[in-house]
Amino acid sequence: MQTIKYTFQPHGDERGQLIALEEFNDIPFRIKRVYFMYDTIEGVVRGKHAHKSLEQILVCIHGSCKIRLDNGREKKVVALEKPYEGLYVANNMWREMFDFSPDAVLMVFASEVYDEADYIRDYDEFLKFVGVKE
Numbered sequence: 001m002q003t004i005k006y007t008f009q010p011h012g013d014e015r016g017q018l019i020a021l022e023e024f025n026d027i028p029f030r031i032k033r034v035y036f037m038y039d040t041i042e043g044v045v046r047g048k049h050a051h052k053s054l055e056q057i058l059v060c061i062h063g064s065c066k067i068r069l070d071n072g073r074e075k076k077v078v079a080l081e082k083p084y085e086g087l088y089v090a091n092n093m094w095r096e097m098f099d100f101s102p103d104a105v106l107m108v109f110a111s112e113v114y115d116e117a118d119y120i121r122d123y124d125e126f127l128k129f130v131g132v133k134e
């Protein structure tokens with residue numbers, strides 16, 4: 001299974017680092033929503049859903065965490081531990097976020113505003129939606 005990890009260009013100088021993310025340039029879609037998770041309790045697994053049409057880029061801007069991607073046929077775990085790395089998560093992709101370090105801040109850039117109707121929260125329903133199960 002192919003995963004797309006972006007390496008953003010830091011604008012570093014003697015003062016430190018700065019990363020700027022622009023829609024259609026650094027992020028491959030129009031950014032309609034940004035949200036972030038922090039103070040995640042040790043051992044917690046978040047996500048556990050797929051989206052019918054939403055696309056996202058996940059950036060762990062502080063600390064580290066892991067993302068399990070599952071297209072219904074294959075699974076892959078990707079570690080996010082650098083603020084300049086972004087993981088693209090397509091629609092029709094089951095995702096789980098886990099192994100958060102206590103200082104982790106996971107920022108998400110999303111192509112749509114929040115819409116509960118776009119979620120698939122049941123794994124069996126997801127497998128049917130992507131045509132893996134009848």
Ligand code: TYD
Pocket residue numbers: 033035046047048049114
């Ligand atoms: P939830 O979907 O459980 O987060 P995740 O699946 O990423 O672990 O969201 C937690 C709560 O936040 C839930 O009550 C819905 C709300 N929420 C919003 O209001 N807007 C948003 O953009 C998101 C992602 C969640």
